Amino acid sequence: MTVYERGKLNRVRVGTRAAYDQEAIFKILDAGLVAHVGFSDHDRPVVIPMIYGRIGEQVYLHGAKAARFAKVLGPGVPICMTVTLLDGIVAGRSAFHSSMNYRSAVLHGRAALVTDVGERKAALEAITNHLMPGRWAEARPMTEKELNATAVLAFTIEEASAKTRSGPPNDDGEDYQLPIWGGVVPITTVFGAPEDDGVLAPGADLPESILKIIST
Amino acid sequence: MTVYERGKLNRVRVGTRAAYDQEAIFKILDAGLVAHVGFSDHDRPVVIPMIYGRIGEQVYLHGAKAARFAKVLGPGVPICMTVTLLDGIVAGRSAFHSSMNYRSAVLHGRAALVTDVGERKAALEAITNHLMPGRWAEARPMTEKELNATAVLAFTIEEASAKTRSGPPNDDGEDYQLPIWGGVVPITTVFGAPEDDGVLAPGADLPESILKIIST
Numbered sequence: 001m002t003v004y005e006r007g008k009l010n011r012v013r014v015g016t017r018a019a020y021d022q023e024a025i026f027k028i029l030d031a032g033l034v035a036h037v038g039f040s041d042h043d044r045p046v047v048i049p050m051i052y053g054r055i056g057e058q059v060y061l062h063g064a065k066a067a068r069f070a071k072v073l074g075p076g077v078p079i080c081m082t083v084t085l086l087d088g089i090v091a092g093r094s095a096f097h098s099s100m101n102y103r104s105a106v107l108h109g110r111a112a113l114v115t116d117v118g119e120r121k122a123a124l125e126a127i128t129n130h131l132m133p134g135r136w137a138e139a140r141p142m143t144e145k146e147l148n149a150t151a152v153l154a155f156t157i158e159e160a161s162a163k164t165r166s167g168p169p170n171d172d173g174e175d176y177q178l179p180i181w182g183g184v185v186p187i188t189t190v191f192g193a194p195e196d197d198g199v200l201a202p203g204a205d206l207p208e209s210i211l212k213i214i215s216t
Numbered sequence: 217m218t219v220y221e222r223g224k225l226n227r228v229r230v231g232t233r234a235a236y237d238q239e240a241i242f243k244i245l246d247a248g249l250v251a252h253v254g255f256s257d258h259d260r261p262v263v264i265p266m267i268y269g270r271i272g273e274q275v276y277l278h279g280a281k282a283a284r285f286a287k288v289l290g291p292g293v294p295i296c297m298t299v300t301l302l303d304g305i306v307a308g309r310s311a312f313h314s315s316m317n318y319r320s321a322v323l324h325g326r327a328a329l330v331t332d333v334g335e336r337k338a339a340l341e342a343i344t345n346h347l348m349p350g351r352w353a354e355a356r357p358m359t360e361k362e363l364n365a366t367a368v369l370a371f372t373i374e375e376a377s378a379k380t381r382s383g384p385p386n387d388d389g390e391d392y393q394l395p396i397w398g399g400v401v402p403i404t405t406v407f408g409a410p411e412d413d414g415v416l417a418p419g420a421d422l423p424e425s426i427l428k429i430i431s432t
Contacts, residue, residue, distance in 0.1 A: 179419030203395030
């Protein structure tokens with residue numbers, strides 16, 4: 001099992017709820033839908049929500065070739081990619097001990113535009129299937145024109161860490177005597193009933209990919 | 217109504233679903249729970265999930281004084297703060313036209329540690345109440361020691377934009393003839409039944425703040 005070394009970027013300073021092993025980090029990545037990707041533009045930090053996919057240790061991002069990220073992110077440009085899953089609001093008896101329950105993975109790495117057509121297709125398949133398991137095979141195949149209009153970015157992880165908070169508030173000893181409620185409000189992401197767009201062709205039944213999503 | 221000028225940082229390049237007015241941007245901010253905050257550390261971009269609060273045009277962040285952000289973010293250091301709300305998975309008949317429905321606000325600005333005690337308290341109240349409406353008044357008052365251990369950051373917005381996608385997929389004309397399902401799987405964030413920590417003192421009833429959260 002790969003464990004990332006604690007470097008100057010990924011070392012979690014506060015709290016003891018850190019993990020540095022790939023298994024913990026990829027578990028959060030695989031459970032998330034959207035990453036917040038940070039990079040530098042005009043010497044300023046920029047954070048953009050993006051979907052992503054993973055093949056083994058390789059993470060992929062994509063976007064229109066006209067998008068900023070495709071223009072700014074030349075080979076070797078450093079980026080940071082963070083995936084956060086919210087699990088609950090933690091109501092402590094004091095504001096100081098109020099918090100959130102969450103799982104987050106922070107990945108530090110470098111970007112490279114993928115030029116190889118085979119790798120580009122595999123990456124787009126991984127991104128599509130990450131959002132909707134098996135959708136790539138169900139969908140109309142990607143055309144050459146679409147492939148050419150899409151920038152695919154390979155993200156190579158250099159340092160990474162995961163951070164988790166779970167469970168009830170950690171209130172101060174004496175505060176437990178106060179008549180103040182303490183506990184957690186759980187947060188879940190719920191997929192609703194699929195809404196077709198009203199112009200389905202004959203035979204366009206609800207596919208496996210969507211059935212899989214709503215059964216989770 | 218304040219409308220942010222389209223600058224080199226906030227101009228949305230792709231798609232026409234952009235807004236630059238404060239009302240649209242603050243609406244997304246107020247509906248979100250967690251922001252992804254980007255800044256530079258050792259010349260590398262870092263993206264960290266953080267809770268936040270807002271008082272008028274002023275956005276506040278906070279954290280332990282020992283946390284990286286409190287050490288790295290000196291006066292005038294540029295930061296970017298992004299709040300994303302996921303509304304649905306958009307299943308196009310092609311992978312190319314598959315997407316997500318979302319609302320996101322991207323704020324570019326500069327950080328300053330708040331030193332004034334009154335402003336620090338007001339900021340922490342805003343952050344606490346953003347997560348749990350009215351919780352600040354219910355909770356045990358913050359002590360001097362807790363206040364001193366907490367770094368409060370004022371975020372001054374310089375440029376900002378909002379981006380939204382909603383509705384069904386925009387498939388290619390001829391693809392509507394294919395026997396492939398097209399539509400949206402709605403995503404909602406659901407607050408579950410509050411779980412107290414099992415050590416409530418007498419009289420520690422479920423408070424207004426929590427009742428408000430679970431009624432949304």
